[in-house]
Amino acid sequence: MMRAPDFRYYAARSVRDAAAALEDGGNAAMLLAGGTDLVPNMKRRTQTPALVIGLRGIGELRGVRAGGGGGGGGGGRRAGGLTLGACTTLAEVAAAPAVGRRYRALALAAGQVATPQLRNMGTLGGNLCLDTRCTYYDQSEEWRRAINWCMKAPGSNGGHACGTPDGASLCWVATSSPRCWAVSSTDTAPALIALGATVTLARVAGRRRLPLEKLYRDDGMAYLTREPGEILTAVHLPAAAGWRSTYWKLRRRGSFDFPVLGVAAAVRFATGGAVADARVVLGAVASRPLVVPEAATLAGSRLTDEAIEPVAEAAAALATPLDNTDFALAWRKKMVRHYVAGALRELRDTPS
Amino acid sequence: MSGASPPSPPSRRAVVGRRVRKVDGFKLVTGRTAFTDDIALPGLLVGRILASPHAHARIRDIDTRRAKALPGVHAVLTWKDVPRVPHTTAGQAWPEPSPYDTYLLDSKVRFVGDRVAAVAAETRAVAEEALRLIEVDWEVLPPVLDMEHAMDPGTAVIHDEPDATGIRDAARNLAGDIHTHIGDVEAGFRESDLILEREYRTPRQQHAMLEPHIVICWLDADNRLVIRTSTQIPFHVRRQVAMILRIPVSRIRVIKPRIGGGFGGKQEMVLEDLCAALTLASGRPVKLEYSRHEEFFMARTRHPQILRLRMGVKRDGTIVAHHMRVLAATGAYGSHCTTVQGNTGSKVLPLYRAPHLRFDCDVVYLTTPQAGAFRGYGCPQGYFAQESLVDEIAHELGMDPIAFRLKNAIRQGDVDELSAQLGEGKKGLPRTIRSCGLPECLEKGAAAIGWKEQRNGGVRRPGRLLRGVGVATTMQGSGIAGVDFAGAFLKANEDGSFNLQVGATDLGTGSDTVLAQIAAETLGVSLDKILIYSSDTDFTPFDVGAYASSTTIISGGAVKKAAEKVRDDMCCFAAQLLDAPPEDLVCRDNRVFAPGGKSVSMAEVAVHALYKEKTQVMEGASHFNTDSPPPFCATFAEVEVDTETGRVRPVHLVTAVDLGVAINPMQAEGQAEGAVAQGLGYALAEELVLDGRGRPANANFCDYKIFTAKDMPKLTTILVETEEPLGPFGAKSIAEVGINGVAPAVANAAFDATGLRFRRLPIRPDAVLAALGGRR
């Protein structure tokens, strides 16, 4: 059994308390929600915070409540919506009636993360902030030592709690590349971006709210735009009237596996049946979730195969899978097309 | 969901043939302390191994001074500190047919994960800190990772040490080879109307048993070395450790507690020698175990093979000649190398009664994780190839694949002469088929899968989801003829219970239950009257161990003999109480009956023997067979192929198996179903991937894909019972045979659905899609 290194644990009592601890802890501190991502990383010594700040005891971070959905990019529909606390477990999210059919992509994505046990522990906030993954990174310390480390986890003595590059060598996926290509593997982020979600980040100095899409950066190491002292406290969904959504996950097995590809699609139909608005977001094919801009071309169409095909094609062109996860990359790129087309056809063919 | 077969025909047996609960089930489901690790020893140290980061390297120098100086460290061992005794880690009867090419610790490493040094310390953290303080001066050598080029001139020599023995040609990295034939295949091919030649490739599969390897060693009050270990082979371990550490067998006691699975991975001395050495060096109890990560590449794998098969048939479907050529990789060391590969020939080719057979096989060393014994023992590779090829030939001839198989399959009364040529490491014994339920397996299996209705015919139809069905027929053995043997010991207690002591090794297979059933049936007592204990080299008789599907037939045979002797003894004492001749007495329902109906309880007989006659009723017996009766199996698969993703999804798997008489049908079904789960992993998902430098890329359960409950298709298991004269109560075996046919049945079903042949395992969606695309 691999064991976690020694660390100090602080069970925060409130967001304010946690934010203060996080600020005090500086680079050596990390947040822990369900721990299903952070703890395995600590065992593998890819993340070695000296101070772990527990969020699970903070009641205000848990639960799903109506309202609060306005904010980023919701068009004229700012009222209503839904707010989900960052520490709501994935099992709770998947089962919440308020999520259910209205935000179906989210329910499907949350319900397909890992295994039932992990969904009972893992949280929505932890899933959104999930560390990026790579064949050369998600390995034991001995294994990584043997390849002389990589830039995302350069040695065990780096004290790089938040993935800051120091003593970096290179990226084994693309050895001439100046950047890290680890893959964004969160299931819920593509779904939530497609649903137009915004998030609240809190720190000692105050709060800010930004579209979820803006939380991510195309860099396997600094994959979040979250500032060091910030805590993700809530996810806000705009009102869902008129929208239909789905999430297609490609993985090898029916359980357990991280996505090899995630496709979230959301479409709003105007009265009369034509598409008023459409979004397609890809997961697990880059260091961040990828919004497919060509989805906008679906507006006005009736989601015919002819309308779908160029969008699927564009999505496949956008995806840049690399040789650092399961399956041949050419195949994964091909799957993007099928999955995007399949997801959109499903939205067309399922009655609302 | 599993559909069980109808219950076995009513018989007068009270215990054998019944679906009784596992004798150790209760303690397992209630989490009682049963396993190797479930013991607390004062002063226990934790052992850790420094694993090689290089696939191939020489240790120019190794400095352990800083590690030894670390507080809490009690022993640090390198090759300089231990005896150098060439040996094999294969758990096989002496003299082992595997090369002696392995050393407790060596100045050379031959794969990523090979032993460099070992440490025993007070805590795991200290032990790991000590490992980091060991300084190694490496001379890195070129890795040898491709089996097709391992024998090329100029390739680095993996075993260049002078003291290894039994290697076929070390200078060419050739661990062993096998060349044997019956008839004249070339003449056979000249007589053939159709000849097909195809190549097949199989991956490195890992056992992925629930409990990784673990050993705890200590010195007892008499200074004897006690080895408590999760092993399938306690008696071989005792002999091997004695040899490697140069201590007498009498100074060693091996205890095998309950085991959490092995699948052949524990038919091998993996950690016992090193843990014992750490105990001797420190004088303290030491625990040495693999983490799951280490288990994947520092334990054993299935041998990857490249098989080239050439088969010639007559137009009427009669197989005339079959030539199988195998290239296999044993990895860094040669344990089981020629025996596993020998089985690829000897247990596969004779399934079809061709007059001309030829088997040529090279087993090469690579600087990769070590291969070893694994459920099926060479047969899953051989049957994947053979059953794919005969399917293709049947298709070419326009014959029904079942009819083709039935026409050619070995049958009752046949003598398989190839087995005589291919013993384990030496000449073997011919195999006479005394029981064969294969036709019935095919018939019942075909009905269960819906063979006639579900067959698509190997043509590509339009549509996204394509369905098809496939079949494979296979056999295995029941013990190694003339090699495997076992002892059993029974004694009577005054309450009518009996202690049954066996060296047999229940590794989760349920053999404790089956052996207790055999004793209970023979003695005419209920199952709760048998107190089975397995195994402890001090207290239980010798048994070669749990492998080669031998336990029910070989250890069971010994139990039956011992129980018969004890029954006869009990009857002699009962005769005194019943005033009737002992030979007229019958034991049943925990009583002994005289012809007139008068009876005494077993307890009364036992009390009489003990306290009146001052005699402990106790008997031992040994057993071996000069033949290895094969169980037969027909595996049917229905699959769905997604032409957009290339994914092959198993829909329904049917296993119809002739296992002789099922001693415990419930457990037999469990074995068959488990074999299907492991076989599906082999067919579709499992593969230990090594990168360009020989490092494992997916040594964890997230990335190494075993089938999960959610991935399992509908299962149907049909037990086809035959009476095997050589087996106790007619039993043969069930533990291995079920895995052999899964991959070929799936591949044949995928062909039936798409018209495409898949000759490389695992059948990955990316490869399937590429093939599908190529046809469009």
Ligand SMILES: Cc1cc2nc3c(=O)[nH]c(=O)nc-3n(C[C@H](O)[C@H](O)[C@H](O)COP(=O)(O)OP(=O)(O)OC[C@H]3O[C@@H](n4cnc5c(N)ncnc54)[C@H](O)[C@@H]3O)c2cc1C
């Ligand atoms: C076997 C296995 C399979 C898995 N499969 C999947 C899968 O299929 N799909 C998938 O998406 N994930 C998968 N995961 C990853 C993980 O279980 C989930 O992503 C889970 O949702 C993480 O949530 P958590 O609360 O446990 O996160 P934690 O481990 O507690 O935290 C994860 C990261 O987020 C940070 N963090 C947590 N909460 C906050 C917050 N409120 N504000 C700011 N930062 C925060 C932490 O510091 C840490 O860096 C798998 C994990 C395992 C072990």
